[in-house]
Amino acid sequence: MDDYRADHSQGPGTPIDGAAGLSALIDDARARLIRAAQDRNAAMHAPVVVTGDGDARIMVLRAADADFAALRFHTDRRSPKMAVIGADPRLTILAYDPQDRVQLRLTAQAHIEHHGPVADAAWADATPLSRRVYLVTAAPGGPLALPGSALPEDLRHRRPTPAETEAGRSHFSVILARITVIDWLRLGSGGGLRARFVRDHAGNGWQGAWIAP
Template sequence: MNKKEELLERANFILQDGVKNRDSLFHTLVLSSLCDGEIESRVMVLREFNEKKRTLRFHSDFRSNKIKELEKDNKTTVIGYDPNLKVQIRLIGETKINYQNEDTQKSWESSQAISKKCYSVKEGSSAKIENPKDVDFDIKSINVEDGYENFCTLNFNYNILEFLYLQRSGHRRCRFSWNAKGEVKSIWLVP
């Protein structure tokens, strides 16, 4: 891979594959944000990738700490690595929270019941509890549609993509950056 456009094309293919391919290590990516000057990272399931808009969509519980963090500072990074592909993709950008709007309604309607149940728990993600059994539930005893009240989507829009490919004959690392007009520039970096 000695051409920048090949690397960008490969990155886009890998991210698109990560949406539906549960076996892809790019199906679950690490999203990092800031909280009071500290970096907070969490693994998130990639739900949608739009190459033209340079966006990734994730689902979250609106009551979670990450939402409060992103409301304060929406600067975020997303990173994934697959040792079999020998590929790392790092993205830098900003995240927009969608809550009870057209985007969340559409995403909710396309979600499976098993995914929806996560938003039906009594407390939001990361809430302190005395006993883990207090938040257990039988999916038959709840109305998963009630979980929509706690559901939100995170639309991550990146303006920097770094692609790292490891190979014996020489690693390749390239950084792509887009300006406000959507024009892309690319530079090779030392791996």
């Protein structure tokens, strides 16, 4: 078992085989997630996020860091998943790159921030159009009398002004996911390649091992 530190020399799509060693796989996972957060066209930009109750939904990955310590998602604090995460912080994050045939299955602990510097900075960075979803008048999943978006009528077909979006701030929350297990899998004609990395107890490094695909 080895310890794996950040190495940014590998990028997504770099050919990887068993000879490259375990570190190449965790570096690949890191690079994929960082790129996914930066590039809306990246394959892993919108992974499936599974809460402890087994429910699953697509969410846009907004930020990822080299230590896999704070994958950032944005959500409406009124959405049902917030109560679920509040009671049980376990998450699974599932992402797939069909071109490279790489699956990342990530086990994580979630931390919610309604207020504070991380949520404030994320809100400050959000465009008026992306802030608009927080102006919906019904909570996500709540009943509607008519089909539609639950946006106020006059905001349905236009970009709100920055001042108009401020009413959405109280609905905006950040979910930060600290990854504890990384399961890296690539299918291939030779049978595939898979490894599992577990964050060590001190939280500073990763223990990796090859496992059967």
